Amino acid sequence: MSRIHITTTVNGEAAEFLTEPRETLLDVLRNQLGLTGSKEGCGTGDCGACSVLLDGVLVSSCLVLGVEAQGKTVETIEGMATDGALHPLQRKFIEHAALQCGFCTPGILVAAKALLAQNDNPTETEIRYWLAGNLCRCTGYDKIVRAVQDAAAEMRGAA
Numbered sequence: 001m002s003r004i005h006i007t008t009t010v011n012g013e014a015a016e017f018l019t020e021p022r023e024t025l026l027d028v029l030r031n032q033l034g035l036t037g038s039k040e041g042c043g044t045g046d047c048g049a050c051s052v053l054l055d056g057v058l059v060s061s062c063l064v065l066g067v068e069a070q071g072k073t074v075e076t077i078e079g080m081a082t083d084g085a086l087h088p089l090q091r092k093f094i095e096h097a098a099l100q101c102g103f104c105t106p107g108i109l110v111a112a113k114a115l116l117a118q119n120d121n122p123t124e125t126e127i128r129y130w131l132a133g134n135l136c137r138c139t140g141y142d143k144i145v146r147a148v149q150d151a152a153a154e155m156r157g158a159a
Contacts, residue, residue, distance in 0.1 A: 008069040010035070011079025019066035025059075026050045028066035029076060037077035037106040041135070048134030051107035052076050058114040060133075077106035080113065088151040089113055096147035100138035108134045112148045120156050124149070 003018040010033060017032045029035045029052070038061055041049035045060035052061045053075035054068070080087045089112050092098070099105040108131060115122060115130040122130070127145050136144070 004067050006067060006070050008071065009073045011074070011076060015074075017066070021065070021067060023066045024062050025052070025054075025064040025066050025069055025074070026061035028069070029061060029074070035076050035078050039103055039106065041103070046133075046135070047104070048107040048111060048131075049104050051110045051134065053110060053114060056114075056117070058111055075110070077110055080109060087113065088154045089116070089148065092147040092151040092154070093144070096143045096150065098139070098143040098147040100136075104134060104136045104138075108136070108144060112144075112151070115148070116152055116155060120152055122148070122152060 001020050003020055005016065005018055007014070007016050009015065010029075015033060017028055019028050019032070026038055026040055029038055038052055039049040040062055041047035043062050045063040048060065050061040051058060053059070054064060055072045080090060089109050093105065093109065111131055111134050115127065119126060124145055127148050128141065131141065131144065
């Protein structure tokens, strides 16, 4: 099978790679671009561990083909911090102890970022609904929800 040359932007940087037509974006990110923050939990789009933003839309990168990134913008957990400063969501996850083993955390953070891009003041129910596609086997979701609420308030400039 012939490989296809893809040009894209990943975390704000121009990127190029060769991919098989059936290779997933997750595999390209991890194996070719060295971005190992996105994890393969299920390979069927059910767990959210591989969540990334593709042109600003939350997707399961295990269900997206690498060729679909052609000319698009991909954002992963590695691009969330800016100039070495953690994103407010990342800081609040630490402050609220909203993680345990950390396997699911990158996907949850990316999903929460997508939520706050659409809704800067989500209710607890809205947060829980939005993050329903991100499974965590280690912790309850209460601390995660509180961290997202706190980050949203900080990002809005609320007290």
